[in-house]
Amino acid sequence: MSVDYPRYLRNDKLPLYWCPGCGNGIVLKALIGAIDELHWEKNDIVMVSGIGCAARGSGYVDFHTLHTLHGRAVPAATAIKMCHPSMHVIVFSGDGDMLAIGGNHFIHACRRNIDITMVVVNNWIYGMTGGQYSPTTPPGSKASTMPRGNIDSNFDVVELARGAGATFVARGSVADPISLKNYLRKGLEHKGISVIDALSTCHTQWGGRNQLGDPVQLVEHIRNITVNRSNAGALSPEELQGKMITGIFHQDPGKKEYAQAYYELSHPVEQTVVV
Amino acid sequence: MADVQIMNGNQLIAEAALLAGCRFYAGYPITPSSEIPELLARRMPEVGGIFMQLEDEIASIVAAAAASYAGYKSMTASSGPGISLKQEGLGMACMMELPLVIVDVMRGGPSTGLPTRASQSDYMQARWGTHGDHMIIAVAPGTLLECYTETIRAFNMAERYRTPVLILSDATLAHLSSGVTLPPPDTLEIVDRRQPAVEPENYRPYEISATNPVPPLPNRENFPRYRFHMTGLNKDATGFPTENATTVLADENRMINKIMDASADIESFEHYQLEDAQVAVIAYGSNANAARVAIKEARAQGLKVGMFRPITVWPFPFQQVMELGRKFKHIIVSEMNLGQMIHEVQRALQGRSELHSVLQAAGTPIRPQQILQKIREVSA
Numbered sequence: 268m269s270v271d272y273p274r275y276l277r278n279d280k281l282p283l284y285w286c287p288g289c290g291n292g293i294v295l296k297a298l299i300g301a302i303d304e305l306h307w308e309k310n311d312i313v314m315v316s317g318i319g320c321a322a323r324g325s326g327y328v329d330f331h332t333l334h335t336l337h338g339r340a341v342p343a344a345t346a347i348k349m350c351h352p353s354m355h356v357i358v359f360s361g362d363g364d365m366l367a368i369g370g371n372h373f374i375h376a377c378r379r380n381i382d383i384t385m386v387v388v389n390n391w392i393y394g395m396t397g398g399q400y401s402p403t404t405p406p407g408s409k410a411s412t413m414p415r416g417n418i419d420s421n422f423d424v425v426e427l428a429r430g431a432g433a434t435f436v437a438r439g440s441v442a443d444p445i446s447l448k449n450y451l452r453k454g455l456e457h458k459g460i461s462v463i464d465a466l467s468t469c470h471t472q473w474g475g476r477n478q479l480g481d482p483v484q485l486v487e488h489i490r491n492i493t494v495n496r497s498n499a500g501a502l503s504p505e506e507l508q509g510k511m512i513t514g515i516f517h518q519d520p521g522k523k524e525y526a527q528a529y530y531e532l533s534h535p536v537e538q539t540v541v542v
Numbered sequence: 543m544a545d546v547q548i549m550n551g552n553q554l555i556a557e558a559a560l561l562a563g564c565r566f567y568a569g570y571p572i573t574p575s576s577e578i579p580e581l582l583a584r585r586m587p588e589v590g591g592i593f594m595q596l597e598d599e600i601a602s603i604v605a606a607a608a609a610s611y612a613g614y615k616s617m618t619a620s621s622g623p624g625i626s627l628k629q630e631g632l633g634m635a636c637m638m639e640l641p642l643v644i645v646d647v648m649r650g651g652p653s654t655g656l657p658t659r660a661s662q663s664d665y666m667q668a669r670w671g672t673h674g675d676h677m678i679i680a681v682a683p684g685t686l687l688e689c690y691t692e693t694i695r696a697f698n699m700a701e702r703y704r705t706p707v708l709i710l711s712d713a714t715l716a717h718l719s720s721g722v723t724l725p726p727p728d729t730l731e732i733v734d735r736r737q738p739a740v741e742p743e744n745y746r747p748y749e750i751s752a753t754n755p756v757p758p759l760p761n762r763e764n765f766p767r768y769r770f771h772m773t774g775l776n777k778d779a780t781g782f783p784t785e786n787a788t789t790v791l792a793d794e795n796r797m798i799n800k801i802m803d804a805s806a807d808i809e810s811f812e813h814y815q816l817e818d819a820q821v822a823v824i825a826y827g828s829n830a831n832a833a834r835v836a837i838k839e840a841r842a843q844g845l846k847v848g849m850f851r852p853i854t855v856w857p858f859p860f861q862q863v864m865e866l867g868r869k870f871k872h873i874i875v876s877e878m879n880l881g882q883m884i885h886e887v888q889r890a891l892q893g894r895s896e897l898h899s900v901l902q903a904a905g906t907p908i909r910p911q912q913i914l915q916k917i918r919e920v921s922a
Binding site for chain 2: 277280309310311313315318325326329330331332333334335336339341342343344345346347349350351354371372375529532533
């Protein structure tokens with residue numbers, strides 16, 4: 268069944284502000300596809316973003332949208348979920364925004380288990396400001412502020428989210444948009460915090476500095492370095508060297524969701540009198 | 543029957559916020575503001591509101607601003623160094639034109655300063671702490687009763703003008719406990735944000751009418767039906783970013799003028815024994831109480847002194863102070879800092895009066911004797 272994408276877009280804002288060949292459009296398309304499968308009403312969806320290329324995504328979708336400050340999408344989304352617990356709240360922002368300047372909010376949202384979906388559009392670079400290295404830039408790769416190659420270690424978004432207590436954690440990539448859409452849908456459905464590390468591509472700022480300036484070639488590169496969890500078990504440690512595993516890593520529906528826990532504070536469950 | 547409560551300034555601010563309709567509070571622990579979140583943590587669930595202690599000061603103000611976007615009346619509170627951190631969120635609320643109340647229980651500084659001591663050193667931070675051209679409303683309650691009534695007024699102005707409003711309290715007011723006779727709730731005006739008159743598909747979050755420079759904003763009930771975009775970028779009437787110079791300039795001016803043109807409503811001050819006075823003291827907040835005692839003592843000694851006390855401290859009551867300059871040869875400014883409001887006073891006086899000061903940033907309150915001594919020097 269085909270998805271009526273224009274139904275979910277602010278079509279008068281097109282064309283997209285992203286470079287032709289950018290991976291962000293693939294992530295946004297996968298997200299809309301997931302929402303379409305869930306048959307959610309546009310009035311029930313809030314998309315919040317921070318600052319950066321990916322964060323501009325909030326302007327294109329016909330939901331309630333809030334384009335906040337650099338790194339601050341998560342606290343804004345948290346508040347909106349508390350104010351309107353029946354609405355679906357999605358954060359759509361980049362790796363620099365969510366893991367560097369917004370890193371504190373990111374880990375605390377994981378710990379808090381509030382029912383929002385955090386989509387980390389992870390292209391390993393600060394694209395908008397000119398290709399500076401981010402917390403996910405692979406060691407050794409070049410950036411405008413790491414011209415000799417990155418000496419900084421990178422975050423594994425999945426491990427970070429799990430360690431901080433997130434109850435749904437998945438990783439997909441623009442090289443496999445169908446799986447990415449499926450992970451996003453499962454994350455959206457999850458009652459609690461969900462984190463989707465969406466490996467994206469920036470051929471303009473990261474690719475060009477690392478001999479992968481062609482967008483198709485860069486997506487190929489992502490395809491080559493990703494291995495699905497279901498296949499990873501068959502590979503030796505040597506074969507897994509430098510690979511990024513995709514799939515759903517963690518799913519715990521048992522932990523109480525924060526907005527629900529708060530609601531119960533003000534509406535205590537009545538004591539059952541046993542006669 | 544009068545409703546007499548024994549409360550401190552922080553608790554009065556928190557209770558007044560609830561009465562004004564505040565149903566979202568987010569904060570981060572900081573002295574000397576703690577009684578505000580402590581009271582609201584207990585009270586918010588009782589009134590169907592939301593209390594959140596978040597991971598830092600920035601998260602707190604951004605959450606409060608986002609709650610306002612989602613239709614709630616909301617508040618955050620902090621003190622000097624916490625307000626420094628909140629400045630980016632304050633600017634976002636200015637640009638998005640979100641009603642928001644921010645309590646600053648002032649303490650000494652810079653940096654960690656004097657956490658448990660009183661100060662008025664955030665007067666200029668309140669006005670110019672966030673970057674970019676903008677206007678701000680700030681009120682400085684001088685008494686416990688005003689902690690209550692000015693908080694309600696702060697919410698009303700935030701809603702009416704779609705703007706952040708600061709309450710500049712200090713450690714003295716915050717921790718002063720006394721019996722306070724609260725006005726009956728039905729005598730208090732409560733303002734709610736104006737609601738869109740158009741259907742959701744035609745709503746534009748910054749579209750103004752010919753008669754009102756403040757656009758309507760959906761409340762808690764209407765928010766789910768009204769889908770719109772907001773950004774911290776300079777925006778046009780639709781809420782989407784623009785770099786059109788004409789549009790940007792017009793919007794920047796409108797955001798300032800919507801406050802400056804409403805000064806008759808926003809301005810609030812007290813004239814205390816000014817009519818026959820020959821010397822005027824200008825003081826605000828808790829420090830005005832020291833000035834009042836000094837004036838009583840001076841009058842007992844036959845010195846004709848009065849006080850001009852701004853209650854709305856931003857926008858600065860320029861016209862009022864200019865008129866004082868026409869009438870008084872000597873004006874004394876007293877504030878618990880090393881000179882902040884005095885610069886505004888000087889600008890308004892335009893050299894008409896001789897300006898004197900009693901300034902102190904030592905953590906200890908300015909004593910009435912210090913102000914009295916200056917009155918006597920000036921009157922001699």
